[in-house]
Every structure is written in structure tokens, then in C-alpha cells.
Amino acid sequence: xxxxxxxxxxxxxxxxxxxxxxxxSRDPAALGAWYRDHLGLDVSDWxxxxxxxxxxxxxxxxTIWSAFKSDTTYLEPGTASFMVNFRVADLHALLAxxxxxxxxxxxxxxxxxxxxxxxVIDPRATRSSSGNRLLDKRDRGxxxxxxxxxxxxx
Numbered sequence: 001x002x003x004x005x006x007x008x009x010x011x012x013x014x015x016x017x018x019x020x021x022x023x024x025s026r027d028p029a030a031l032g033a034w035y036r037d038h039l040g041l042d043v044s045d046w047x048x049x050x051x052x053x054x055x056x057x058x059x060x061x062x063t064i065w066s067a068f069k070s071d072t073t074y075l076e077p078g079t080a081s082f083m084v085n086f087r088v089a090d091l092h093a094l095l096a097x098x099x100x101x102x103x104x105x106x107x108x109x110x111x112x113x114x115x116x117x118x119x120v121i122d123p124r125a126t127r128s129s130s131g132n133r134l135l136d137k138r139d140r141g142x143x144x145x146x147x148x149x150x151x152x153x154x
Contacts, residue, residue, distance in 0.1 A: 020064035020085035
């Protein structure tokens with residue numbers, strides 16, 4: 001029995017986890033110190049913390065927590081004070097499916113040693129507001145790997 005292609009796209013594996021939580025702060029160092037001192041985050045010299053996860057029967061990975069200066073351009077194209085990086089199974093397939101579903105997907109994508117990135121704007125935002133950064137990463141052999149902002153990908 002053949003599956004309906006539209007149904008397959010809607011039921012494809014999409015978001016698999018949170019790759020990072022990034023936000024603006026007037027004083028990232030002081031805020032990082034507060035989170036270190038009061039909540040126990042292991043805030044590194046670069047200003048963020050890495051939460052490694054995974055264990056028996058689950059994929060290894062990490063989630064990045066990081067505060068940036070208020071005037072950072074890192075969170076662009078959005079103008080919001082935060083950004084969530086979602087880990088995805090297959091970035092390009094998901095972006096195509098989101099476009100087909102009529103979602104507001106940024107045309108540009110970015111590929112680097114940290115992963116593959118794309119942006120989708122949720123319905124409460126405008127084009128200039130916060131985007132959800134989608135990421136996807138594999139090693140040279142095509143196997144999923146975790147890295148700074150890394151995700152599992154194809």
C-alpha cells in the first residue's frame with residue numbers, strides 16, 4: 001500500500017531536541033556569574049554552558065546555554081532578545097516541508113563546521129522578529145555527531 005506523500009512529509013521526523021538557548025543581556029559576564037553561583041551552571045570563559053546528555057539507549061548530544069551582549073548580531077535575522085536552536089533530523093527536507101506547508105522560512109541557509117542552519121519564523125513573529133534556528137550535523141562518514149550547536153542530521 002503506497003503512502004500519501006503529503007502525509008509522509010507531515011509525519012517525517014522533524015525536531016529531535018534543543019541544540020541551544022541564546023539570549024541578550026546588558027552584562028553577560030555578570031549574568032553568567034549569577035547562574036553559576038546560584039543555579040550551578042558551569043559557565044565557561046566563552047560565556048556559555050554546555051549540557052551534555054544521552055546515555056544507555058539514547059543518542060548523545062548537547063545543549064548550549066549562552067548569554068550575549070545586548071548589541072550582538074548573532075541572533076539575527078531576528079530582533080528578539082532570544083533564539084532557540086532546534087536539533088533536526090534532516091534540515092533541507094524539513095525546510096522544504098515547511099515551505100510546502102506555507103510557513104515563513106528564510107531563504108538563506110548556513111553550513112559550517114558547527115552544522116547546517118536554517119531559519120523559520122513562527123506565526124507570532126514578523127520577518128524581522130526572532131527566528132527558530134534549525135540545525136543539522138554529520139561527520140565525514142555521514143554518521144550523526146554532536147558538536148558546538150551540533151545536531152543530528154542527514
